[in-house]
Amino acid sequence: MIKCSPVMRICISCRKAYDRKNLLKITKDHKQGIMIQKGMGRSAYICKSKECYSDSKIKKKLQKALKTFLEPEFIDIFEKEIASYNDYDYPN
Numbered sequence: 001m002i003k004c005s006p007v008m009r010i011c012i013s014c015r016k017a018y019d020r021k022n023l024l025k026i027t028k029d030h031k032q033g034i035m036i037q038k039g040m041g042r043s044a045y046i047c048k049s050k051e052c053y054s055d056s057k058i059k060k061k062l063q064k065a066l067k068t069f070l071e072p073e074f075i076d077i078f079e080k081e082i083a084s085y086n087d088y089d090y091p092n
């Protein structure tokens with residue numbers, strides 16, 4: 001029997017597994033550089049809980065996960081993106 005289960009990914013901050021749909025995906029695209037929620041290439045996932053996305057070490061963790069240096073411009077975009085989430089409540 002084929003079961004349709006959600007694709008689980010691990011948050012780089014809290015290391016918990018979540019449905020990919022509920023995570024913020026940051027991708028180092030081969031051609032276009034760092035992208036949020038799109039692009040092809042090495043990706044890192046961050047859950048939408050405040051402790052994770054507002055973690056002071058999140059930039060370092062992202063850089064390590066993506067093996068790249070994140071430009072301050074990206075951090076601005078990233079912060080705007082996460083500001084739109086507020087504190088997401090995961091249904092458990």
Ligand SMILES: [Zn+2]
Pocket residue numbers: 011012013014015016046047048049052
């Ligand atoms: Zn997390």
